[in-house]
Amino acid sequence: MTAGSLLVLLVDDYPDNRDIYVQFLTYSGLRVEEAENGHQALDKAFELHPDVIVMDLSLPGLDGWEATRRLKNDPRTRDIPVIALTGHALAGHSKGALDAGCDAFITKPCLPERLLDEIRAIHGTARARSGDPTT
Amino acid sequence: MSRDAGQCAQRALTWLQRYAGVRRGLCLAADSAPPRLVPVASLGVSAPRLERYSVDLEVRDHPLTQALLSSTPTILGSNGHGATTPLGPGPVQAIALAPLSPRDLPAGLLLVSPFSPQGAAEVRWLARVLGPRLAALMAARRVEEAENRLQRERGLLYGIINAVIDPILLTDGDGRIIIANSRAETLLAADEDQSEGRRQAVTLNNMLFSAALTRHAIEGAEAPRHEMPLVDPVDGSDLLFELMSTPATDVREGAGIVSILRNVTDLQRATAEIEENYRKLRQTEADARAERDRLDLVIDSVADPILVTDPGGNIVMMNAPAERLFVAVDGDSEEAHRQVQANDAHFSSFVSNLFFEGDSRRRTGSIGLVDPITAASLPMEAISGKIVSEHGEVTAVVTILHDRTEELERARLYEDLKKLSAELEQKVRDATAELVRQNELLRRSHIALEQASALKSQFLANMSHEFRTPLNAILGYTSMLLKGVSGEMSPQQRRNLERIDSNSHHLLSIINDILDISRIEAGKMPLTLVEFLLPDMVREVLAEVEPLIARAKLAVATELDDALPLVKSDRQKVKQIIINLLTNALKFTPQGWVKVTAAYDTRLDRLTIAVTDSGIGISPKDQEVIFEDFRQADDSPTRQYTGAGLGLAICRRLTQMLGGELTVRSALGEGSTFTLTMPRMPQD
Numbered sequence: 001m002t003a004g005s006l007l008v009l010l011v012d013d014y015p016d017n018r019d020i021y022v023q024f025l026t027y028s029g030l031r032v033e034e035a036e037n038g039h040q041a042l043d044k045a046f047e048l049h050p051d052v053i054v055m056d057l058s059l060p061g062l063d064g065w066e067a068t069r070r071l072k073n074d075p076r077t078r079d080i081p082v083i084a085l086t087g088h089a090l091a092g093h094s095k096g097a098l099d100a101g102c103d104a105f106i107t108k109p110c111l112p113e114r115l116l117d118e119i120r121a122i123h124g125t126a127r128a129r130s131g132d133p134t135t
Numbered sequence: 136m137s138r139d140a141g142q143c144a145q146r147a148l149t150w151l152q153r154y155a156g157v158r159r160g161l162c163l164a165a166d167s168a169p170p171r172l173v174p175v176a177s178l179g180v181s182a183p184r185l186e187r188y189s190v191d192l193e194v195r196d197h198p199l200t201q202a203l204l205s206s207t208p209t210i211l212g213s214n215g216h217g218a219t220t221p222l223g224p225g226p227v228q229a230i231a232l233a234p235l236s237p238r239d240l241p242a243g244l245l246l247v248s249p250f251s252p253q254g255a256a257e258v259r260w261l262a263r264v265l266g267p268r269l270a271a272l273m274a275a276r277r278v279e280e281a282e283n284r285l286q287r288e289r290g291l292l293y294g295i296i297n298a299v300i301d302p303i304l305l306t307d308g309d310g311r312i313i314i315a316n317s318r319a320e321t322l323l324a325a326d327e328d329q330s331e332g333r334r335q336a337v338t339l340n341n342m343l344f345s346a347a348l349t350r351h352a353i354e355g356a357e358a359p360r361h362e363m364p365l366v367d368p369v370d371g372s373d374l375l376f377e378l379m380s381t382p383a384t385d386v387r388e389g390a391g392i393v394s395i396l397r398n399v400t401d402l403q404r405a406t407a408e409i410e411e412n413y414r415k416l417r418q419t420e421a422d423a424r425a426e427r428d429r430l431d432l433v434i435d436s437v438a439d440p441i442l443v444t445d446p447g448g449n450i451v452m453m454n455a456p457a458e459r460l461f462v463a464v465d466g467d468s469e470e471a472h473r474q475v476q477a478n479d480a481h482f483s484s485f486v487s488n489l490f491f492e493g494d495s496r497r498r499t500g501s502i503g504l505v506d507p508i509t510a511a512s513l514p515m516e517a518i519s520g521k522i523v524s525e526h527g528e529v530t531a532v533v534t535i536l537h538d539r540t541e542e543l544e545r546a547r548l549y550e551d552l553k554k555l556s557a558e559l560e561q562k563v564r565d566a567t568a569e570l571v572r573q574n575e576l577l578r579r580s581h582i583a584l585e586q587a588s589a590l591k592s593q594f595l596a597n598m599s600h601e602f603r604t605p606l607n608a609i610l611g612y613t614s615m616l617l618k619g620v621s622g623e624m625s626p627q628q629r630r631n632l633e634r635i636d637s638n639s640h641h642l643l644s645i646i647n648d649i650l651d652i653s654r655i656e657a658g659k660m661p662l663t664l665v666e667f668l669l670p671d672m673v674r675e676v677l678a679e680v681e682p683l684i685a686r687a688k689l690a691v692a693t694e695l696d697d698a699l700p701l702v703k704s705d706r707q708k709v710k711q712i713i714i715n716l717l718t719n720a721l722k723f724t725p726q727g728w729v730k731v732t733a734a735y736d737t738r739l740d741r742l743t744i745a746v747t748d749s750g751i752g753i754s755p756k757d758q759e760v761i762f763e764d765f766r767q768a769d770d771s772p773t774r775q776y777t778g779a780g781l782g783l784a785i786c787r788r789l790t791q792m793l794g795g796e797l798t799v800r801s802a803l804g805e806g807s808t809f810t811l812t813m814p815r816m817p818q819d
Contacts, residue, residue, distance in 0.1 A: 020611035027620045048357055058600070087607070088598035109607035109643060111614045 002004050007031045008119060011041040011052035011067070012074050012085070017108075021054070024112035030119070037101025042070060052119050052126075057086045057097060065100040072101030081126045082117055085110065140164060140272035142178030146264045147245075152178055155254025155261075157247040159222045162192065162232075162265075164243040164273045165203065172199060172222070175269070184221050202229035203244045208259070210250060222248045230258055233266030235274075242270030269299075302376070302396040310345050313391060322396075323364055329368075338370035344378075348392065351380045360400065375400045440515075442485050446529050450479075457536070459506055460513075466742045471507035478504045486532050489519045496521045502536070514539045538752055557660040592657035599650045606646070609639050641781065648781035655788045662705045662792060664817060667744065669699050669733045672706065676713050677731075680721070687721045694732040702742060703816050708789045709744075712797070715782045716746040724750030727806070735815070741795075745810040753801040761799070762787045786811075794818050 008025055012018045013036050022032045033048055035041040038059050045053060051069070057064035064084065082098035087108040097105050103132040104122050106115065144162035151157040159179035163172040170192040174185045190199045194381035199220070202209040208577070209228040211220055220227045228250040231241035245262050248252075295315075296303050302319030306312055315323060347363040354361075361378040376396040383393045431454075434441050440457035442450055453461060461482065463475040475812060481502050489498045497520050504513045519534040613636045615621065617629070626634070653658045673693055677684070684691050703707075720729045727749030734743050753761060762783050783797075790797040795813030 016608040020608060024615055024620060087603035091754045112611050124158045
């Protein structure tokens with residue numbers, strides 16, 4: 001892990017899925033932090049200010065939609081792109097996610113390399129938008 | 136000598152006064168018709184005494200008559216001989232005056248007083264001289280008087296003739312006018328100073344008159360009256376006269392003709408008028424008769440019996456239908472006669488009621504009659520109306536009878552119908568109530584079903600999610616292992632891992648299909664209509680299935696119409712169907728080719744997209760089941776081809792959503808053609 005590489009906050013309550021993406025993203029040279037519920041996700045986001053947040057929407061307690069809403073309503077975390085991840089393929093889910101403020105939406109199953117592509121794409125877009133040339 | 140008898144006698148008396156000492160004298164002249172003596176001159180006699188004095192010579196014993204007839208002078212009144220004379224008391228000498236001729240009676244009688252013998256010779260002489268003279272003068276006087284009388288009578292006659300307004304003429308044998316009254320002169324005589332037109336009219340009238348007279352003369356008394364047209368010379372108007380001519384024979388004047396013309400111009404006009412009136416009367420009568428005939432015709436043509444009754448209740452007129460009911464002839468049965476009488480009685484009773492009901496002019500009621508021939512009962516509706524003269528008297532009653540049999544029958548049928556209808560209505564009401572109840576049950580079960588369906592869809596969605604989470608892990612780990620994240624592995628390990636990967640993907644596709652079906656059935660897959668071009672879409676499809684094509688090692692051709700129009704539909708769903716059909720074709724074609732064609736039917740405004748392959752084909756029996764859920768042609772557990780058998784089921788559902796249809800044409804071993812037909816535009 002090198003300083004300056006992308007920091008991703010991965011939020012999922014299913015340990016195996018977290019494990020797969022952590023392994024692969026780390027293997028691919030990204031830094032990954034994990035959270036297993038909404039509250040943890042908010043705490044870590046405020047604390048670490050990651051470059052991208054991958055948010056599973058079905059979470060125990062504070063769910064992914066609500067967590068995303070709070071992040072997007074907070075000036076400290078507003079600019080962090082959020083990729084929503086869900087096992088529900090119904091149309092209502094993606095719309096709810098985008099309404100909550102998610103920047104992208106991925107339906108499970110999602111192969112680790114696809115997630116990586118999505119993270120890189122959305123980070124590039126966010127960086128271009130913020131006009132930050134340093135990262 | 137004077138020509139007048141009076142003057143002559145007066146002078147004679149004056150002479151006697153002077154030469155014979157006569158103081159009073161009277162000269163009486165003998166008149167012949169009637170025979171009498173009348174005073175013509177007097178001397179010393181008061182005039183009143185002589186007024187109206189005359190002596191009737193028929194009275195023979197009158198002293199003066201006797202004196203007249205005596206050849207010697209007679210002395211009167213001297214010794215009581217004879218009566219007193221107009222000369223008063225005292226002796227009077229009466230001496231007859233000598234006649235004109237000796238055969239005649241004396242011309243008169245001279246009375247003188249006083250009588251003196253000295254003057255006797257003078258008196259005698261004078262009587263001799265004066266007699267013939269007086270007789271001649273008296274004769275002349277008589278002639279003059281007769282002429283005067285004639286003249287008066289003639290004047291009177293002319294006055295009378297002129298007073299007659301009809302022209303009267305007397306003509307001679309040659310037709311020349313001898314006498315004409317003024318009216319005739321107006322028509323037939325003209326002076327030189329009168330106008331040319333008037334003279335011409337008169338000339339014409341004369342000609343006409345002469346012609347009429349001639350005709351009259353020829354035709355004689357057979358036709359004593361002739362009509363003769365003349366012209367009024369005053370105003371030129373046409374006049375018509377009736378000529379009545381009578382021959383008049385006069386001893387002195389010879390044969391003549393008296394003609395009376397009667398102006399019948401007005402009479403002719405009146406006659407013409409009378410004729411015209413008569414003609415009109417005849418015409419009116421004919422009209423009335425025609426009207427009557429027409430009325431009869433009308434009345435007879437009416438199917439309902441019509442009767443006209445006089446105020447006495449007698450039937451004065453009836454049409455043929457009425458005759459059938461109210462007239463029986465000899466040939467009819469006794470029964471028929473009886474029925475006719477009964478009918479008549481019923482009818483009379485009805486009509487007489489109307490006569491008794493003073494004010495009402497109409498009466499409507501029912502009479503029960505019987506057809507005399509068929510003996511069928513006829514319930515009749517009777518409508519009677521009074522015909523009232525201008526004096527307010529009822530002159531007749533007209534009655535129309537209307538057979539109500541059919542009407543009553545209809546009413547009865549209508550009642551039956553109404554009853555049936557009511558029964559039917561009740562049945563419908565019952566059925567409707569039952570339907571409502573069933574409907575309510577259905578509605579409830581529908582709600583229950585919908586709830587169940589929603590629960591099922593929710594369950595499937597949840598299941599799908601629950602499946603995906605572990606499947607995500609399996610696919611994720613497999614993928615990482617294959618990518619060598621955990622280091623290298625033996626070829627055998629890698630081959631096994633690829634099997635795991637392949638099966639995992641199959642499982643995922645099954646789960647996705649199930650999810651699609653549950654989404655369609657839950658109505659959670661709405662149509663998103665956009666306009667697009669089919670060739671673009673086909674290119675995209677080919678690009679997406681390129682890995683499969685490459686693996687199948689098949690030639691894939693496209694045959695697209697040049698004139699494919701812009702389509703408005705759900706692009707994503709059309710694409711999903713084509714991908715599915717193409718994937719199937721690739722899967723079931725071991726070798727050969729696959730072709731995608733697209734065409735447009737202008738007439739039906741529909742598009743067809745077909746996927747044809749040279750694959751294994753489908754038997755007719757299997758063609759019926761391939762569109763069902765979870766079905767493949769080969770359902771056996773050991774089947775050769777993978778897939779959940781949900782692809783065509785989904786395609787069929789999607790096609791229905793697009794308003795199109797999906798058909799297959801195939802034979803075992805000869806390939807298959809799947810055709811999607813869809814409208815170019817949404818239909819609603």
